[in-house]
Amino acid sequence: MELVSPRVNSARLPAFKGRHVRLPCKLLKFQGSSAIVEACDGGQVEVRLSPADELTGTYAEIIGQVVDESTIKFMFGISMDSEKEFDMKLVNDVIELSFDPRFKKMFPQ
Amino acid sequence: MSQYNDHYGGGYMTGGSPYGGGGSPGGFGRKSEISHSLRPLTIHQVLTASQAHPDADWMLDDTEIGQVTIVAHISSVQSQATNSQYILDDGSGRIEARRWVDSSVEDNSERLGIVEGAYVRVSGSLKMFGDKKYINASHIRPIKSPHEIYFHILEAMTATLMWERGPPPRPGQNAQDIVPKAHQSAASAYSAQSHHIADNDQFAYLPKLHHSIITFMQSQPPSDAGVHVSAIARAVGGDAVSISDALDKLLDEGLVFSTIDESHYKVAV
Numbered sequence: 227m228e229l230v231s232p233r234v235n236s237a238r239l240p241a242f243k244g245r246h247v248r249l250p251c252k253l254l255k256f257q258g259s260s261a262i263v264e265a266c267d268g269g270q271v272e273v274r275l276s277p278a279d280e281l282t283g284t285y286a287e288i289i290g291q292v293v294d295e296s297t298i299k300f301m302f303g304i305s306m307d308s309e310k311e312f313d314m315k316l317v318n319d320v321i322e323l324s325f326d327p328r329f330k331k332m333f334p335q
Numbered sequence: 336m337s338q339y340n341d342h343y344g345g346g347y348m349t350g351g352s353p354y355g356g357g358g359s360p361g362g363f364g365r366k367s368e369i370s371h372s373l374r375p376l377t378i379h380q381v382l383t384a385s386q387a388h389p390d391a392d393w394m395l396d397d398t399e400i401g402q403v404t405i406v407a408h409i410s411s412v413q414s415q416a417t418n419s420q421y422i423l424d425d426g427s428g429r430i431e432a433r434r435w436v437d438s439s440v441e442d443n444s445e446r447l448g449i450v451e452g453a454y455v456r457v458s459g460s461l462k463m464f465g466d467k468k469y470i471n472a473s474h475i476r477p478i479k480s481p482h483e484i485y486f487h488i489l490e491a492m493t494a495t496l497m498w499e500r501g502p503p504p505r506p507g508q509n510a511q512d513i514v515p516k517a518h519q520s521a522a523s524a525y526s527a528q529s530h531h532i533a534d535n536d537q538f539a540y541l542p543k544l545h546h547s548i549i550t551f552m553q554s555q556p557p558s559d560a561g562v563h564v565s566a567i568a569r570a571v572g573g574d575a576v577s578i579s580d581a582l583d584k585l586l587d588e589g590l591v592f593s594t595i596d597e598s599h600y601k602v603a604v
Contacts, residue, residue: 230379231426248426285481304408304452306481313482320485329492331396332377333427 236269240295249288250317266318272297285312370401375491379427393461404458406487432470448477547571561594561601
C-alpha cells in the first residue's frame with residue numbers, strides 16, 4: 227500500500243488521480259452506495275463506500291484512493307468531531323500552505 | 336542604582352550574559368542545549384534526518400535535532416511484554432514508534448484512547464535499529480482536539496522556517512541584521528537556553544533608551560577611550576539626567592564601563 231496520503235481539498239484531487247489522499251470533509255448525505263461530502267474548500271466529492279465501511283458523525287478525515295476529480299474510494303475514516311466545530315477554513319489554509327514551495331522539504335513531492 | 340535592580344529582578348542576567356546562567360561557553364554548552372530541545376516535525380522530515388555514525392547527533396538540513404514531536408494517526412499497534420510498537424502515519428510518511436513499558440505498571444493505553452485509528456501526539460528521540468529508523472517514544476497521548484493536527488503542521492512550518500532563516504524581526508529591527516549561521520541556533524524558541532544570540536538581540540530586553548544607547552555605542556568606530564556622553568546624548572536624544580541614569584544602570588549591570596574619565600564609556604563585550 228502506498229505510504230503517503232497528502233491532505234487535499236476538492237480542487238487538488240485531479241493532481242492525485244489513482245493515488246491515496248486524505249480528505250478532511252463534512253458529511254452531507256448518503257446517496258446509494260456513496261456518501262456526498264463537502265471538502266474544506268467547499269467543493270463536493272463523492273465517496274464510494276463498500277458495504278462494510280462505516281462513516282458516521284459530521285466531520286471526518288477520509289483516507290482513500292482518487293478515482294477522478296470528484297470521486298474517491300473510501301479506505302478508512304477518522305472522526306474530526308469534537309466540542310468545537312471543525313474549522314474548515316483553518317484546514318483549507320493549512321492544506322494550501324502545505325503545497326507552498328517554502329515547505330517542500332516537509333512534505334513528499 | 337538600587338531602584339533599577341528591583342525593577343528587573345533576577346531573571347534578566349540569563350539573557351544579558353553571553354554565556355547564559357551556568358552553561359558552559361562554546362560547543363559543549365550548545366550541544367547539550369540542542370539535545371534538550373524539542374522539534375515539531377512531519378514524519379517526512381523525520382525520515383530525511385540522518386546520523387553520521389551510530390553515536391552522532393541526528394541532523395536535519397544542517398541543523399542538529401534533539402527530541403522530536405509528531406502528530407499522526409496510529410496505523411497499527413503491537414503490544415509485547417516489554418514494549419509497544421506503533422506504526423504512525425501523518426499523511427507525509429510512516430514511521431515506527433516504540434514505547435518501553437514498565438511491566439510493574441499497568442498498561443492503560445487502551446483506556447486512554449491510544450488505539451488503532453486514533454490520532455496521537457508522540458514525543459521522543461530518534462533511534463536506529465539496524466537500518467530502520469524509529470522513534471523511542473517517551474510520551475504518547477491522544478490529541479486533545481482535531482485542530483491539534485493543524486496546529487502541529489503550522490508549528491512545524493514555523494520552526495522549519497526559523498531554523499532556515501532565523502527568527503522574524505522584532506518591530507523596528509532591521510530584517511537584514513538577523514543572519515542565521517549554518518550550524519548555529521539562531522534564537523529559537525525551541526532551545527532550552529539560547530546561548531548564541533545574534534549581537535543585536537542580546538540587548539533587546541533593555542528598555543528603549545538603554546537599548547538606543549548601547550546600539551549607538553556599538554555603531555561607533557572602536558577606540559580605546561570609548562564614546563563621550565555628549566555624543567550619546569546628541570545621538571539618542573533626551574535630557575542629560577535620563578542619559579546619566581541610564582548609563583548608571585548599564586554600569587550596574589556590567590554592560591558598559593567607563594574608560595579615561597566619567598564621561599567616556601565603552602560597551603563590555
